Amino acid sequence: MTIPRDIVPGSNTVVPSTPSPTAFFNAGTSPSYEANYFPAVPKKQLKPFNTGDIKILLLEDVNCTARELLQKEGYQVEFHTTSFRDIELIEKIRDVHVIGIRSKTRLTASVLDHAKNLLAIGCFCIGTNQVDLGYAAKRGITVFNSPFSNSRSVAELVIAEVIMLARRIGDKSMEMHFGTWQKASTRCCEIRGKVLGIVGYGHIGSQLSVLAESMGMSVLFYDIIPLMAIGKARQVKNLSELLVLSDFVTLHVPETQETRDLIGYAELKAMKQGSCLINASRGCSVDLQALCEAMRSGHLAGAALDVFPREPSADGPYFNEDLGRWVREIRDLPNIILTPHIGGSTKEAQEAIGTEVGGALVRYINFGCTIGAVNMPEVTLRNLAAPDESHLRVIFIHRNRPGVLRQVNDILGDHNVDMQMSDSRGDIAYMMADISKVDLAEVHALYNKLEILSCKIPNFLMSFGISLGLSH
Numbered sequence: 001m002t003i004p005r006d007i008v009p010g011s012n013t014v015v016p017s018t019p020s021p022t023a024f025f026n027a028g029t030s031p032s033y034e035a036n037y038f039p040a041v042p043k044k045q046l047k048p049f050n051t052g053d054i055k056i057l058l059l060e061d062v063n064c065t066a067r068e069l070l071q072k073e074g075y076q077v078e079f080h081t082t083s084f085r086d087i088e089l090i091e092k093i094r095d096v097h098v099i100g101i102r103s104k105t106r107l108t109a110s111v112l113d114h115a116k117n118l119l120a121i122g123c124f125c126i127g128t129n130q131v132d133l134g135y136a137a138k139r140g141i142t143v144f145n146s147p148f149s150n151s152r153s154v155a156e157l158v159i160a161e162v163i164m165l166a167r168r169i170g171d172k173s174m175e176m177h178f179g180t181w182q183k184a185s186t187r188c189c190e191i192r193g194k195v196l197g198i199v200g201y202g203h204i205g206s207q208l209s210v211l212a213e214s215m216g217m218s219v220l221f222y223d224i225i226p227l228m229a230i231g232k233a234r235q236v237k238n239l240s241e242l243l244v245l246s247d248f249v250t251l252h253v254p255e256t257q258e259t260r261d262l263i264g265y266a267e268l269k270a271m272k273q274g275s276c277l278i279n280a281s282r283g284c285s286v287d288l289q290a291l292c293e294a295m296r297s298g299h300l301a302g303a304a305l306d307v308f309p310r311e312p313s314a315d316g317p318y319f320n321e322d323l324g325r326w327v328r329e330i331r332d333l334p335n336i337i338l339t340p341h342i343g344g345s346t347k348e349a350q351e352a353i354g355t356e357v358g359g360a361l362v363r364y365i366n367f368g369c370t371i372g373a374v375n376m377p378e379v380t381l382r383n384l385a386a387p388d389e390s391h392l393r394v395i396f397i398h399r400n401r402p403g404v405l406r407q408v409n410d411i412l413g414d415h416n417v418d419m420q421m422s423d424s425r426g427d428i429a430y431m432m433a434d435i436s437k438v439d440l441a442e443v444h445a446l447y448n449k450l451e452i453l454s455c456k457i458p459n460f461l462m463s464f465g466i467s468l469g470l471s472h
């Protein structure tokens with residue numbers, strides 16, 4: 001059995017009105033000081049930890065791969081296909097240790113204030129804007145998401161779009177839907193032998209590179225960092241070089257100050273006559289007014305857009321001028337493929353997201369590993385295994401202040417610390433230590449000593465162990 005945290009101060013906990021932590025630690029560990037000091041803190045009711053105690057709430061029809069994975073661990077999993085709002089959400093979140101959501105559930109500071117036991121939030125999607133990440137970190141709540149599980153799906157969509165633009169399939173299909181048979185193949189071409197220019201050679205860009213080469217294209221890419229090219233792809237020195245040489249330019253960059261309006265009038269002008277532009281990355285990376293003009297003038301032969309500077313917040317007839325004047329102009333252009341931000345939306349991507357976020361939650365609950373967290377430092381130690389009898393893992397999430405580690409280590413220093421790792425992110429620091437040859441009485445004392453440190457934050461400490469797993 002593996003062990004999650006114990007320790008959120010209970011309402012009956014009297015934290016002594018204390019000497020400052022510095023005074024406490026300077027006082028050393030003499031028996032007289034401890035005798036006077038520690039009895040003021042009521043003993044925690046620690047009990048053996050059982051994975052069945054962990055309550056998980058999954059909302060918004062999170063993929064069944066996640067549900068199965070979490071249930072297999074023995075956690076209590078409550079599953080809902082919809083999201084909850086306001087009072088209902090507050091009621092549901094009150095007692096759970098983990099909540100799993102997608103993009104519709106808003107976890108604001110005022111909602112999180114009611115989540116007294118919450119250890120982790122799993123965002124089973126790419127974005128995390130729906131969660132107040134900073135506030136969650138301040139409460140010691142770790143947030144996970146799945147940024148890369150849908151990379152392949154996006155890459156496949158882009159390959160499809162390259163072919164569809166080359167053959168003007170969007171327009172042909174539209175004509176047929178309106179009853180027109182127009183067999184002309186003017187300005188249609190194969191993609192074999194053409195140059196694909198990839199801007200941003202990360203998870204998606206590099207996948208795309210492989211697919212494009214296997215279809216006979218030559219691949220150039222531009223990235224702000226030097227990267228190992230896959231296959232025969234070649235990294236170019238700057239964006240201009242890529243624009244001048246490519247028949248198809250596709251964007252796969254994150255949203256940063258530098259990528260805002262990355263493609264504007266000047267860049268479109270630099271692109272080859274008759275080339276095409278694809279954007280399935282961020283809506284703000286293309287100046288749509290400039291794109292419309294480049295398309296109307298015939299300089300660009302086609303474009304495909306999956307992302308937009310503003311997108312409707314609900315499904316329905318909302319892709320209209322309420323979003324901006326550019327909508328009407330874009331809808332009227334020929335050979336432009338418009339899709340509603342579905343680049344990563346496939347069955348396989350959803351399954352992969354379920355597995356990735358579900359797995360991250362299990363590693364966090366069972367082992368305290370924060371790899372993949374978006375609001376906490378990423379810290380891990382090797383997994384505890386069956387032979388690690390009498391082994392305790394202590395996680396101390398605390399405010400990142402000078403001197404805190406010294407205080408913590410003064411406490412841990414009396415024990416047999418096998419491994420320790422600490423890292424910080426902004427105001428929050430995360431310390432993980434493995435202690436062996438520890439017995440139950442020592443665990444209680446250790447816990448109570450850490451409990452009174454003033455740097456601790458609400459959901460601050462977890463203990464894990466094979467034989468000594470405790471919760472309260």
Ligand SMILES: NC(=O)c1ccc[n+]([C@@H]2O[C@H](COP(=O)([O-])OP(=O)(O)OC[C@H]3O[C@@H](n4cnc5c(N)ncnc54)[C@H](O)[C@@H]3O)[C@@H](O)[C@H]2O)c1
Nearest residue numbers: 200201202203204205223224252253254258280281343344
């Ligand atoms: N359409 C969709 O449904 C969908 C789905 C998934 C991801 N995305 C978006 O696709 C984009 C790429 O995703 P990813 O997973 O490949 O990201 P990634 O972080 O793996 O790769 C991004 C690459 O862009 C590079 N880069 C950063 N700034 C740059 C600049 N100014 N010029 C050139 N290169 C730059 C980075 O160095 C990195 O190699 C992201 O914006 C992501 O949000 C869209």
